[in-house]
Amino acid sequence: TMGNWLVNHWFSAAVLAAWLGINIFLFTYYFLFFNWDERYFYTRTILRSALAWARASAKCLNFNSMLILLPVCRNLLSFLRGTCSCCRRTLRKQLDHNLTFHKLVAYALALLTAVHTIAHLFNLERYNHSQQATDGSLPAVLSKMHLQGSNKWLNPIHSNQTTVEYVAFTTIPGLTGVIITLALILMVTSSTEFIRRNYFEVFWYTHHLFLIYFAGLVIHGIAGLVRGQTEESMEEVHPHRCAKYLMHKDKNCSHDCCKDPEFGSIPAESWKWVLAPVLLYIFERILRVWRARQKVVVTKVVMHPARVLELQMQKKGFCMEVGQYIFVNCPAISLLEWHPFTLTSAPEEDFFSIHIRAAGDWTERLIDTFQQQKLEKPRIEVDGPFGTASEDVFQYEVAMLVGAGIGVTPFASILKSIWYKFQQADQTLKTKKIYFYWLCRDTGAFAWFNDLLASLEQKMAESGKADFLTYRLFLTGWDTSIANNVALHFDTATDTVTGLRHKTIFGRPMWNSEFAAVAAAHPRSVVGVFLCGPGALAKTLQKSCHQHSSMDPRKVKFYFNKENF
Numbered sequence: 258t259m260g261n262w263l264v265n266h267w268f269s270a271a272v273l274a275a276w277l278g279i280n281i282f283l284f285t286y287y288f289l290f291f292n293w294d295e296r297y298f299y300t301r302t303i304l305r306s307a308l309a310w311a312r313a314s315a316k317c318l319n320f321n322s323m324l325i326l327l328p329v330c331r332n333l334l335s336f337l338r339g340t341c342s343c344c345r346r347t348l349r350k351q352l353d354h355n356l357t358f359h360k361l362v363a364y365a366l367a368l369l370t371a372v373h374t375i376a377h378l379f380n381l382e383r384y385n386h387s388q389q390a391t392d393g394s395l396p397a398v399l400s401k402m403h404l405q406g407s408n409k410w411l412n413p414i415h416s417n418q419t420t421v422e423y424v425a426f427t428t429i430p431g432l433t434g435v436i437i438t439l440a441l442i443l444m445v446t447s448s449t450e451f452i453r454r455n456y457f458e459v460f461w462y463t464h465h466l467f468l469i470y471f472a473g474l475v476i477h478g479i480a481g482l483v484r485g486q487t488e489e490s491m492e493e494v495h496p497h498r499c500a501k502y503l504m505h506k507d508k509n510c511s512h513d514c515c516k517d518p519e520f521g522s523i524p525a526e527s528w529k530w531v532l533a534p535v536l537l538y539i540f541e542r543i544l545r546v547w548r549a550r551q552k553v554v555v556t557k558v559v560m561h562p563a564r565v566l567e568l569q570m571q572k573k574g575f576c577m578e579v580g581q582y583i584f585v586n587c588p589a590i591s592l593l594e595w596h597p598f599t600l601t602s603a604p605e606e607d608f609f610s611i612h613i614r615a616a617g618d619w620t621e622r623l624i625d626t627f628q629q630q631k632l633e634k635p636r637i638e639v640d641g642p643f644g645t646a647s648e649d650v651f652q653y654e655v656a657m658l659v660g661a662g663i664g665v666t667p668f669a670s671i672l673k674s675i676w677y678k679f680q681q682a683d684q685t686l687k688t689k690k691i692y693f694y695w696l697c698r699d700t701g702a703f704a705w706f707n708d709l710l711a712s713l714e715q716k717m718a719e720s721g722k723a724d725f726l727t728y729r730l731f732l733t734g735w736d737t738s739i740a741n742n743v744a745l746h747f748d749t750a751t752d753t754v755t756g757l758r759h760k761t762i763f764g765r766p767m768w769n770s771e772f773a774a775v776a777a778a779h780p781r782s783v784v785g786v787f788l789c790g791p792g793a794l795a796k797t798l799q800k801s802c803h804q805h806s807s808m809d810p811r812k813v814k815f816y817f818n819k820e821n822f
Contacts (some may be wrong), residue, residue: 268351272358276324280317280365288313296485298496299411299518303387303396304380308483311376312523314369315478319530321369322474325362326467326534328355330541331643331778338645350645351461353592360776361447367445377434381414381421398503402517411520413482429480437473440466451660457617461594471535474527481522490519535602547636549586556608558627558634561705566624569600569608572639577604579670580647585611586638590622599666600642603673605681609642612705613668647671649818651678652687653785657775658813659798661696661790668693669709672726680723692775693728694766696790729771730761768797772805776813784815795819 291297291309301308327333334352374692383396390397403410414424425431446452447463475519499514506515557569577600584595596619598611615621626635650656650671660668672693678686695706710728717723775784786802788795802815 266336268348269354272351273361276358276361277318283320284313285639287316294485295496297492298486298500299395299399299520299741300483300485302500303399303412306382307383311373311380311483312378314373318366318369318373318474321362321366322471322527323530323534325359325366326538328359328362330538331640332541333537335643350686353645363445363448367441370441374434374438378421381424384412384414385419385421388412388713389417395500395504402520404482405517408519408521409517411484413484418721419713428482430477430482430553431502433473433477435468437477440470440473444470455617457596458594458619471531474531475525476659477526478523478527481525484520484522487519487521490516494518503692509722516592543650545640549640553637553639555634555637559705560624560628561612561708563704564624565705566613567610567705568613568627568637569602570637570639571608575639575642576641577602577611578610578646578648579646579650579674580667581642583609583611583639583641583643586628586640587623587635588638589626589635590619594619595640596620599670601666601669603670603677605677606675612669614663647787649785650675650787651686651688653783653816654687655692655775655779655784656688656690657692657771657784657786659694659696659786659788659790659794661788661794662698664789664791665697665706666696666789668695669706672709676716679722690724690779691726692771693726694731694771696730696731696733696765696794697736698732712733729766731766732761732763768801769804772807772815776805776807776815780813781811782813786811786815786817788817788819 277539288309291312292301292306297308308795334355338349338352367804384400387396387400390400400412400414403412403415413428425435444462444466447460454458463502494514494516496518499518502512502514503518545769551572551574554571555568556571557567559569561567580599583601584597586592586595600609601612602608602610613623615624647667650658658668658671660666672691675688675691677683679688713726714723717725786798788798799817802817806814
């Protein structure tokens, strides 16, 4: 419900409201300022309201350019997470929405860039029209003022032959505007989910155009093509008094409006907005390089079926929690590329591990490199860990864990950790029963996780705790050969697809019956439902949690948690 969402996400809602509010305030304030301020009376005579549209969007562009780097300062976020460790976990978890906020600011930049560009195209057209006008109107007179002296010009176009294309590619604002707009378009289009998943390198390299974006942004306003009347000139020849005399001047002028108005540029100020975040980001990158240089020892390499590579590593001072991720670089493949991977080890183990499946050029090459260099392992650099720990799982008596596809990865860490805590009779662990649901499209992807489940299954059976974990594997994409194989081996003790004691179910889960069964088995428990998977599934589970929770406070309650891994 909306109420629950606000309780869990009040911090995100507050940040969003503040961000929107500041954008609306900046746009409205500067739009009205440039529409009414008398220093821009003559500028408005030529440009009309396009001036206010261009300047208001420019202010908002500066504000959002200031914010865009902050959500991707991973070490800053880790520091904030550490300093607010005494805060509620809901508050710390909101910091995991950093990329959502980064995307939101990026879309705002794209929209504001469109407004700013269109407004300036109108401005150029109007400057050009006024320069070519010969009707003696005020815009025409103002456009000829460059002939009176160097400080007198208001219209940056001084020739009748000038075209919009000429201004766009020969002036500093024009050229930098074109370059930073192209950089922004490339960054936004190459960061779609499809490209990130399938062509990560394209996303990674085009995103470094942000260097050109910021350099262009700082230079963009230096030429000061948009001008307003100077303070001194305002005192001497105020436009309200003197504008009417500009159109028909006498040779032997005697009144106090004889002097021509003088104009000055609006000073460039983008650098003031972006200086602090850029310095912070530079510091962030230096810190990343320093951390990455610390030695990582690859202690074990396991090649699982379906081209999944498991790396077990050790690094001095590395301290992880469940549900966290690291960034990995292999200099032998690429010096610049860093890829994120969820940690699959438990904090209780003396190593940390990741599972890498072949999904793109970099991962393919990494797997090949490790397969070829059996004796001398290639050097690996690691940055992290990052992200908020998923410790909420340990706070519920009963936990329903749902992993869809590759979304199963963080649950490797969680299941292992729960088992260690269970064995060590850890007092922080309240969990008495776990239901684990894994939805997967093809059997190949089951392999490495199968081994983990099989070993957990064996360990639990040996210690007489076989009923601690109930898991259900749902194969959502399957063909006739699998179906025939299942029909042949229907009465075997272990599953034909996974080799596990629990049978694989073909098709999608019937969530109503799953929730009803859990509610019947635990009529007085609080059940935590955790998902790492797609948004559509999140909606279904949230609905089921709501439907199957009892109104009676003494009876079963389901609480939904969507993890952002």
